[in-house]
Amino acid sequence: MSTTRPEVALFVTCLVDLFRPVVGFAAVELLEQAGCTVSVPEAQTCCGQPAFNSGDRVDAKTVAAQVIDAFEGFDYIVVPSGSCAGMLSKHYPELFEDDPAMADRARDFARRTYELMAFLVDVRGMTGLDAAYNGNVTYHDSCSGLRELGVKQQPRQLLASVEGLTLIELPGAERCCGFGGTFCVKYPDISNNMVGDKTTDIEKTGADTVLAGDLGCLMNMAGKLTRTGSSIRARHVAEVLAGMTDDPAIGEGQPE
Amino acid sequence: MKTTTRQFKDNARTALADTGLQSALDKMETGFVVNRANAAARLPEFEALRDQGRDIKNHTLEHLDFYLETFEANVQKAGGHVHWAATPEDARQIILDICRSVDAKTVTKGKSMIAEEIGLNEFLEENDIAPIETDLGEYIIQLRNEPPSHIIAPAIHVLKEQVADAFHEAHTDLDPGRSLEEPQALLDEARAILRQKYLDADVGITGANFLIAETGSSVIVTNEGNGDLTQTLPKIHIAVASLEKVVPTLEDASALLRLLARSATGQEFSSYTTFSTGPRRPEDPDGPEQYHVVLLDNGRADLLGTEVREVLRCIRCGACMNHCPVYGAVGGHAYGWVYPGPIGSVLTPTLIGVEEARHLPNASTFCGRCEAVCPMRIPLPKLMRHYREKAHEEKLTPAAERAGLGLWAFAARRPGLYRWAAGLVIRVLGALGRRRGRFASLPFASGWTRYRDLPAPQGQTFQQQWAARNGRRGRGA
Known part of the structure; x- marks a missing residue:
């Protein structure tokens, strides 16, 4: 593992901030285990994908410029989501391509930005963790992390070191779960068909827990699993790796 | 061709409820997808070949005028004719005039998406010329009076029982009690019927995968050899193709051919790859007396130099739709025009306008699987996003969607206000959902909760909790 102690800024993502803060704390924990000093810049809201993917380039650029400002001066920006990390590292430079004042800053920002799993393994050289989880888990590869950023083997490598955990590969793990940001509410019938196929595949693995690296996909799959009466739990992979699995799983009730 | 692209959502709902269609679509993942992956894995230089293919097409498109004129000159040198058609109307009229010059009654047709784009069959029928599709899939859907639902597997949505029904209904000269349960029986019957049609046809019309x-x-x-019979037996062969099908050399064509079948069906090469150059020469054993190429523009030339020019690299392999989860859910007809799947979601707004086709580039999760398998490395999600931007600029998106986006943008640009408002809303939702951990319905989230629960937030935002710890870092939430 690398010996210098880099300054890392956590881009929490709006969904983690609003719906599942434990993922943010798990990310902080993992980054600290990887020898980083972690900060959370206050002036962050969202990465801008809702605007960018709705064709609203003007608002997407405004939000992107705001994020680049807020994360100035850190060695790395780390994101517990492949989708948002892809936005920051692949699409910000694209947004400012024709803007001489911002193009270099956006490229520099993009170079410093990583998805959490890729950062831990590829940048920090983490090979394993001191964590335990009793159960059979399966793993869904979220699309942007997989295809935009090449996140595939890193979470599997870390999960392999978790005591008591057995990973059962999910057939069709690389097929979209049907979330797609606003897609799932704009085209609910199609999205439902896709997530239905996905949860059927998850059920067939016999796993008791489904993990992924993106909260959007997880909320979609968890919501479908609970709606269909399944007892399979859904968690962000960082929760398991950081040993923070005392909270109820996504969409699971809390005993009073 | 009749367009139902505006009704995409209704089309999709109908398709999702069609159990026959759904069982046909389910086979794609185990067929096309697995076969393509195996074919790509067997060829070590496959990824390098994709780069080469992209570069060949980019080079050609940058010098399209030169290569088209070279093509024309060499067609003429071989004794053939080239006809330039700016619009579908022009293309139809050119083809009709050629057919009429020999007083054609029937024409046989090889599979051609350009013929679909220009609505050729309907037009010929209106002018008392009977077009006969000779590709088995195309023949089936012609009997069923419907358009193709896939660019290389036009009848992928039809079950074999439905094929048998169509044959029983159409082939009335045959014994009505015959069994058509086995695929081989269907094949034999189609072959026997079509054989005579090839001999009777006055004109054979094919598409073209490449023009050299x-x-x-x-x-x-082709995989059936139907194209060869279509283009060699009748007196006249007409190849109808769009401008961007041209490539500079034989070598370029063979590089692209190595990509085409692997990407499409997972074959190393299609069963038949046929090169036609001019009409029959005196020493040839067979071939047509006349050879015509109809070159369709239909707005393509205007795309050169624009942001969507990359769509012109497409070699129509169909890999994008084979791998598309949306196509896999709704099939090809839901898209409502000629080209379905991701390539259709870009081509359709390009060719018939973004107002008509607004839904198609929107109905994508941007999962990126299409771009990952496109042999020509066309950035399909990026091009779909381009049309979303166009629709947004032209205010074609629904008012409610625009209002929601405006509200989001207002908050996202104001981190202080955002933190305060989000904290408040999340605290309420967290308290309401704490016990069950989820919501079965919420008034403002019916699009979500119609089909799935909404997981409840944990209670306080991350930002609130982080601030409360006063920057203290450590384990536990």
Whole structure:
């Protein structure tokens, strides 16, 4: 593992901030285990994908410029989501391509930005963790992390070191779960068909827990699993790796 | 062709409820997808070949005028004719005039998406010329009076029982009690019927997978050999193709052919790859007396130099739709025009306008699987996003969607206000959902909760909790 102690800024993502803060704390924990000093810049809201993917380039650029400002001066920006990390590292430079004042800053920002799993393994050289989880888990590869950023083997490598955990590969793990940001509410019938196929595949693995690296996909799959009466739990992979699995799983009730 | 693209959502709902269609679509993941992956894995230089293919097409498109004129000159040198058609109307009229010059009654047709784009069959029928599709899939859907639902597997949505029904209904000369349960029986019957049609046809019309500038040849690939009979037996062969099908050399065509079948069906090569150059020469054993190429523009030339020019690299392999989860859910007809799947979601707004086709580039999760398998490395999600931007600029998106986006943008640009408002809303939702951990319905989230629960937030935002710890870092939430 690398010996210098880099300054890392956590881009929490709006969904983690609003719906599942434990993922943010798990990310902080993992980054600290990887020898980083972690900060959370206050002036962050969202990465801008809702605007960018709705064709609203003007608002997407405004939000992107705001994020680049807020994360100035850190060695790395780390994101517990492949989708948002892809936005920051692949699409910000694209947004400012024709803007001489911002193009270099956006490229520099993009170079410093990583998805959490890729950062831990590829940048920090983490090979394993001191964590335990009793159960059979399966793993869904979220699309942007997989295809935009090449996140595939890193979470599997870390999960392999978790005591008591057995990973059962999910057939069709690389097929979209049907979330797609606003897609799932704009085209609910199609999205439902896709997530239905996905949860059927998850059920067939016999796993008791489904993990992924993106909260959007997880909320979609968890919501479908609970709606269909399944007892399979859904968690962000960082929760398991950081040993923070005392909270109820996504969409699971809390005993009073 | 009749367009139902505006009704995409209704089309999709109908398709999702069609159990026959759904069982047909389910086979794609185990067929096309697995076969393509295996074919790509067997060829070590496959990824390098994709780069080469992209570069060949980019080069050609940058010098399209030159290569098209070279192609024309070499077609003429071989004794053939080239006809330039700016619009579908022009293309139809050119083809009709050629057919009428020999007083054609029937024409046989090889598979051609351009013929679909220009609505050729309907037009010929209106003018008392009977077009007969000779590709088995195309023949089936012609009998069923419907458009193709896939660019290389036009009848992928039809079950074999439905094929048998169509044959029983159409082939009334045959014994009505015959069994058509086995696929082989269907194949034998279609073959026997079509054989005579080839011999009777006055004109054969094919598409072209490639046009080769240096030789003036048109190239078709098929797995049935129907294209060869279509283009060699009648007196006249007409190849109808769009401008961007041209490539400079034979070598370029063979590089692209190595990509085409692997990407499409997972074959190393299609069963038949046929090069046509000019009409029959005196020493040829067979071939047509006349060879015509109809070159369709239909707005393509205007795309050169624009942001969507990359769509012109497409070689129509169909890999994008084979791998698309949306196509896999709704099939091809839901898209409502000629080209379905991701390539259709870009081509359709390009060719018939973004107002008509607004839904198609929107109905994508941007999962990126299409771009990952496109042999020509066309950035399909990026091009779909381009049309979303166009629709947004032209205010074609629904008012509620625009209002929601405006509200989001207002908050996202104001981190202080955002933190305060989000904290408040999340605290309420967290308290309401704490016990069950989820919501079965919420008034403002019915699009979500119609089909799935909404997981409840944990209670406080991350930002609130982080601030409360006053920057203290450590374990536990």
